[in-house]
Amino acid sequence: MNLKRISSLLIACLVTFGASALTIHAQNGYARDTAQPVDDEYTRKIAEYTTEKFFNSPLTDYLPASPNVPTPKAVLGDVAGAPGKLPYAEDVYKYMRMLEKATPRVKVFSIGTTEEGREMIAVAVASESLLQKLEENRARLNKLGDPRLINFDDAEADRLVDQSFPIYYITGTIHSPETGAPTALMELAYRLAVDDSPYIKSIRDGMVTLITPVVEVDGRDRMVDVYNWHLAHPGQNWPGLIYWGHYVAHDNNRDAMGLSLKLTRNVMNTYLAWKPQVLHDLHESVAYLYDNTIGDQPYNAWIDPILTDEWQMIGWKNVSEMTKFGMPGVFTHGTFDTWSPGYLMFIAATHNSISRLYETFGNGGADTLTRTLSPDEYQRTWYKQNPPLPRAKWSQRNNNNYEETALLISLDYFNKNSKLFLKNFYLKSKRSIEKPKNEGPAAYVFPADDPRLGNQARVLRILQGQGCEIHRATAPFTVMLKKKGAPRPAGPRPAGSPAPSPARTPETEARTFPAGSYIVRMDQPYSRIADALLDYQYWSPRDPQQSIYDDTGWTFGELGNVQVERVTDVKVLTAAMDAVTGEVHSSGGVSGTGSIFIVNSNADTNLVTLRYQLKQAAFEAAEEAFEAGGRKFNRGSFIIRNASSDQVNRVSAELGIPALAVAQAPSVKTHPIKAARVAIMHTWLSTQDEGWWRLAFDQMQIPYDYLSTQEVAKEADLNKKYDVIVFGPGNGNVNAVVQGRPMYGNPIPWKKTELTPNLGGFASTDDMRPGLGWQGLTNLQNFVKNGGVFIGADDSASFAVASGFTPGVSIQTSTRLRAIGDVLKTRMVDGASPVAYGYGDTLSVYCFNGPIFNITSVVGGGGGGRRAGGAAQRTTGRGTADDPDVVQGRPPAEMPEQPPATEVWEAASVTEEQRRNLVGLIPPNQRPRVILRWGNANELLVSGLLDGGDEIAQHAAAIDSPLERGHVVLFSMNPFWRGQTSGSYALVFNTILNFDNLNAGRKLDEK
């Protein structure tokens, strides 16, 4: 096609369009300053790269000229959104800093670095006079955001609102294949700084626009590499973005609860420091602009209704104005439910501001492409009256037009109503502090006698990262609590709806908490996020929302395996307490005297770190509980020798682990705890979910090699290098892992080259296509047979089962189970297994439709299925149902003893008849050992959505399955999920610590 002809046609269109655009300007108040010259060349290019005139608006179809401020062209060499141009983060920053140099209306702030050391920035744009008043304004916003500072004086708040200007924080490109935001934000910063249109001047003079143009900086640079590779290899298949950030991909936008990633921490800290009234995150997926802020039900149950009203106001304003511009495909209602508070934008929602999010339409790069939509995308619906076109040529410039137009409309609307939104910010903050006397609760208490103080501190540090205040009781205190075991309200109710009003007040009981207990008071500005994280979630299986967007449950106390008490009794607020200054840490270090050190096993995540930090010391684990120095120690407790008291004291103090020095070791059966050599295996198919495992291993400083399936395929003797191989979930089925990607077309490299300097590094290959292969599978299996330990969860557990690594374990096909990212209860079956060291009778874990394990003592499941163990139903005959029938005319026969009834998580009994020649009978020491099982159906759900739970109830949840000399340890939960599941980390760490003694405490079947 003749591009020149098209562009001249477009320019002709533009001229005609210009006249009608002026009318629209007048109508909507977006008139531009006709006295200000336009950058003609830039404006011409905008038109050239916009594929249809209705894919642009009068707000962005021109660029004002400036004699001294450079346009994005200065860095890009072309206009924002130009085809083939994808700037690295560094180039985006370079431009922002050029703006800062050229105009006093722009200031650039460094807000931290990424996991790989790349910088993150925030760019403030406003009039010079506003930027000079940032600090005094910050002081005012701090008061509005914490009404305690003005004694809840509403009149004073009104005065502060009058004097203050608001902050609107925009964040771009958290999702790396969504590539358009950085150039749109470069141009937006220019417009806000330069354009003299009355409405833009008013924005500039009335508020600060704060911009983080690239949130996932590591991923952005990799994406640009991949795109450049694509440009350099026309006609070839290009690498998919297998790694975005250092750890996770899409899930970087699910970290606003756990705050595990640096990008989340950096944005959170920027949020806490600036107190913006809006956090607006930019994404790309659907055509052409989904302002998904309004989304769909169920709404998160812990946010202020004032906020949900604000969502509606700004969202529909966007749709309304862009509809008037004739831009198709702009909508705000949609299938995105607003339940989970894990999204980056939700930092604002849970901290008294406004969360917003756009999905614009992107091409995953800067190519201009013809895009064909599916009917459900282009059909007209009640909320999409001007839907996107079934087929259209789409460019990155179109995307930038939509993003900028929508943002400018929002900024304008927000600015015009800034006093309302500032007042709302105050009201929401005030209502958060008034929580105890309104909806409650009054506080959450973390008792000082929790057996897992290290894990407790870990959960409290997350709350501190959220900006929550933590207090600590200086004396014991007593409050009234809801009586334990009080029945839950019966019957399903819609998610997010209020609980039915109780017929009578629930029974209460007094509880005294010891001094040193932590108290998270709900009369603080950020009570909502603490409440949202610590409370329980209920999503009704009958909820009208059936396309569930994300996790449905996350209760942090449960997933952290720590005790958290929800207290509605406002008396708790009068307990003697001090505010905690500095990070919460459990206290550790050595007490007592002697050269032997005892450390209690309590499933603390840091115990594994202690082992690796004291690498030269000799560690043993007690196989039974014991007492020493008047204290009780659990099974699995460490007995440490060959380490200096200073060294043990320093490391254990740092890790918050108490160690007791004794002169004489307790007399208890032990086995050695060596520092296992660990590998984490990944595929070239998907790495995100295993990324959460790597993150936890790095946090605990567990050394490991990071191996791809291709490397495992080349290593015939894995035992020579490793004791434990961990295969995280998220890789698909055996076939996918073994086969890899299809071998059609060209090799697909993922490695550092001059063209792709940001690829490779911690994982690289010349060709991403080959998988584990049959040789790799054999290598892995031999590794286990020769004494190695393989760990898998969810689909990587299924991988081991389907590959024949676990002769006594099978997986039942689920037909009804819906456990959609929720918290479920498990029960301890075999607490003597080293995997279980330090755990109690129950443990809440994260489950997303985990595999339903069945156990058998016979290879292939022969010798009686699940139901064969049960007693046979009697036939029709004499007597009652429990009586034996009687054959007439002969003496009663002696009844053989029935095989013992077995539980759902156990293998069915094998009868003597079956045993006679049962080639598949697994020797007792090779049978699977069930460590945890899922709770009973009526207790299984802790938080979230569970439907058909009886299908998985009571089935094995954690299994140690021997294979010759080694072990395969399987989980039907995911022990490492989004930094939220620290309570289950120790299941895996225990496995690693005890890798060569997993049979400890095992009771074998007799035959």
Ligand SMILES: [Zn+2]
């Ligand atoms: Zn996205």
